Amino acid sequence: MSNKTYMCIMRKPEGENQKCEPPSPDQMEQMYAKFNAWKDKFKENIIDMGGKLGEGKVVTTEGAIDGPFMEVKEVVGGYMIVSAATMEEAVLVAQESPGVFPGSSVEVREISQP
Amino acid sequence: MIEPLETENFFRHQYGKLVAALTKRVGIQFLDRIEDAAQSALLKGLEKWSVERSKTNHEPNSSIPDNPSAWLFKVATNYLLDDLRQKSNRERLLIENSQRFIENLENSNSVPKSGQFNDDLLDLLFKSCHPEVPIESQLVFALKLICGFSNKEIAFRLFISEENAYKRFSRARKKLEEVNPSYHELSIVELVNRLLAVNKVLYLLFTEGYLSTHHNQSIRKELCCEALRLCLLVAEFLSKQSGKVTDLNLLTNTSQTYALIALMYFHLARLTARQNHSGGLLLLQEQDRSLWDKTNIFSGFQWLEKSSIGNNFSRYHAEAGIAAEHCLAKTYAETRWKEIVEIYALLEKKSPSAIHRLNHAVAIAEWKGPMAALDFLSEYKPPSWSQSSFMWSAVLADLHKQNGNEEVADQYQNQALDLAPNDQLREMLLRRLANSNKR
Numbered sequence: 001m002s003n004k005t006y007m008c009i010m011r012k013p014e015g016e017n018q019k020c021e022p023p024s025p026d027q028m029e030q031m032y033a034k035f036n037a038w039k040d041k042f043k044e045n046i047i048d049m050g051g052k053l054g055e056g057k058v059v060t061t062e063g064a065i066d067g068p069f070m071e072v073k074e075v076v077g078g079y080m081i082v083s084a085a086t087m088e089e090a091v092l093v094a095q096e097s098p099g100v101f102p103g104s105s106v107e108v109r110e111i112s113q114p
Numbered sequence: 115m116i117e118p119l120e121t122e123n124f125f126r127h128q129y130g131k132l133v134a135a136l137t138k139r140v141g142i143q144f145l146d147r148i149e150d151a152a153q154s155a156l157l158k159g160l161e162k163w164s165v166e167r168s169k170t171n172h173e174p175n176s177s178i179p180d181n182p183s184a185w186l187f188k189v190a191t192n193y194l195l196d197d198l199r200q201k202s203n204r205e206r207l208l209i210e211n212s213q214r215f216i217e218n219l220e221n222s223n224s225v226p227k228s229g230q231f232n233d234d235l236l237d238l239l240f241k242s243c244h245p246e247v248p249i250e251s252q253l254v255f256a257l258k259l260i261c262g263f264s265n266k267e268i269a270f271r272l273f274i275s276e277e278n279a280y281k282r283f284s285r286a287r288k289k290l291e292e293v294n295p296s297y298h299e300l301s302i303v304e305l306v307n308r309l310l311a312v313n314k315v316l317y318l319l320f321t322e323g324y325l326s327t328h329h330n331q332s333i334r335k336e337l338c339c340e341a342l343r344l345c346l347l348v349a350e351f352l353s354k355q356s357g358k359v360t361d362l363n364l365l366t367n368t369s370q371t372y373a374l375i376a377l378m379y380f381h382l383a384r385l386t387a388r389q390n391h392s393g394g395l396l397l398l399q400e401q402d403r404s405l406w407d408k409t410n411i412f413s414g415f416q417w418l419e420k421s422s423i424g425n426n427f428s429r430y431h432a433e434a435g436i437a438a439e440h441c442l443a444k445t446y447a448e449t450r451w452k453e454i455v456e457i458y459a460l461l462e463k464k465s466p467s468a469i470h471r472l473n474h475a476v477a478i479a480e481w482k483g484p485m486a487a488l489d490f491l492s493e494y495k496p497p498s499w500s501q502s503s504f505m506w507s508a509v510l511a512d513l514h515k516q517n518g519n520e521e522v523a524d525q526y527q528n529q530a531l532d533l534a535p536n537d538q539l540r541e542m543l544l545r546r547l548a549n550s551n552k553r
Contacts, residue, residue: 025442025444028411028412028415028441028442029442031415031416031418031419032415032418032419032438032442034419034422035418035419035421035422035435035438037422038422038423039422039427039431039435039457039460041427042427042460043456043460
């Protein structure tokens with residue numbers, strides 16, 4: 001692997017994307033619309049749009065005490081309270097959550113909507 | 115004429131294929147020998163092809179076999195066979211095992227097809243993303259064996275010492291030898307579960323390139339392109355699996371990979387425009403949007419559309435969505451901050467972190483003004499680790515300045531400048547803060 005800068009090989013690296021005509025802004029908006037519609041299904045989970053904060057409240061995980069992981073529980077707890085998701089959904093969230101949560105517990109706050 | 119970089123890529127990628135294909139056949143415990151065999155085959159290829167070329171003086175590529183991967187595979191297999199035979203003569207303890215592997219190699223005299231090479235590559239990638247291997251070791255392992263970088267190259271790209279790169283690699287290797295019996299095939303369930311780890315390591319690989327402060331732009335781009343290349347291979351592999359199983363988790367995790375690809379395309383599109391001529395970083399406001407790569411943006415939207423399935427809006431979906439919003443905005447002023455804030459709120463629910471929160475706050479400031487953002491942040495304590503505490507101070511300085519709180523702003527500004535990890539960021543921060551109060 002040491003001497004490698006002088007060879008000339010005419011080959012495209014595999015996996016390179018095919019070039020195509022750039023789309024118009026309208027086309028991109030259309031493609032984006034599908035994502036947006038799909039995304040909106042999850043919108044009901046949002047409680048915090050950055051509106052003025054009401055009284056801050058930290059929700060602890062009472063009622064969800066079994067299970068070996070603090071992090072998972074806190075997410076699950078928070079998630080269930082916020083969006084009433086199923087356990088399956090909560091597990092999905094937990095699966096991809098990083099192990100460390102700054103500020104430790106899950107923060108749920110009352111929001112006065114903008 | 116081909117760029118030297120592309121030649122380098124060619125050999126790196128061949129290296130990855132060889133290592134993966136041989137590992138699949140004899141097992142990870144022979145990794146040392148496999149690496150030797152792969153290097154030896156590549157050197158032979160280099161010598162043979164260069165010599166033939168100078169003799170015949172033909173077109174540069176005339177002497178290269180049609181299928182260099184197959185040629186290299188044969189050479190490497192022979193080398194490995196010789197090596198294992200010698201080894202088994204020398205060390206009687208290993209005879210029994212080696213014999214089995216030799217037979218296995220001899221029996222697999224048919225050269226893998228091109229698609230098979232990629233499957234082997236992914237097999238190695240999925241196996242290396244084992245939950246017991248620390249992620250920073252997974253990253254080095256993938257860079258070395260799958261992307262074909264040397265320890266020195268890895269150290270240079272990840273800003274770690276060569277020794278550290280070696281340590282991380284050995285750690286991964288040792289663990290993988292323990293946990294991966296050579297003939298262990300990953301079940302579909304394991305694949306589905308590992309997929310999240312694979313996504314994570316590819317995301318990290320991309321981020322290393324994207325956030326890197328290397329002056330040499332090609333170095334940065336290279337890591338991003340490697341991450342994208344592997345991600346596309348994973349996607350291709352997944353689409354083959356989806357016919358075989360109807361697993362909800364597979365669908366969900368696959369949609370994450372698609373979103374990750376979209377995310378990578380959107381960011382790649384802006385990579386060049388992010389820098390000025392001297393390699394300094396440019397603020398979003400300062401970037402020339404006509405330099406954004408339209409083809410990549412288009413690919414981003416294609417994958418984003420594809421990713422919009424299943425019942426899990428992952429962090430990659432969120433990040434891709436935010437990037438998409440920026441790509442759709444014709445000018446900075448036309449950015450739909452409300453939409454971005456909304457996606458940040460989703461992202462924070464998925465994976466709460468100080469970094470996300472800060473970005474969220476910045477988006478809020480653009481949408482509703484600095485006061486709303488300060489309110490939003492006032493609920494949280496600044497994070498303790500230095501990289502993000504730099505950003506925390508920087509954002510607070512910016513927000514207070516915009517809000518007219520000069521004195522507080524100055525405090526945070528000094529804090530941020532002290533904490534800034536490098537001069538480029540320090541310089542960008544000063545530029546931003548100089549403009550903050552004028553906005």
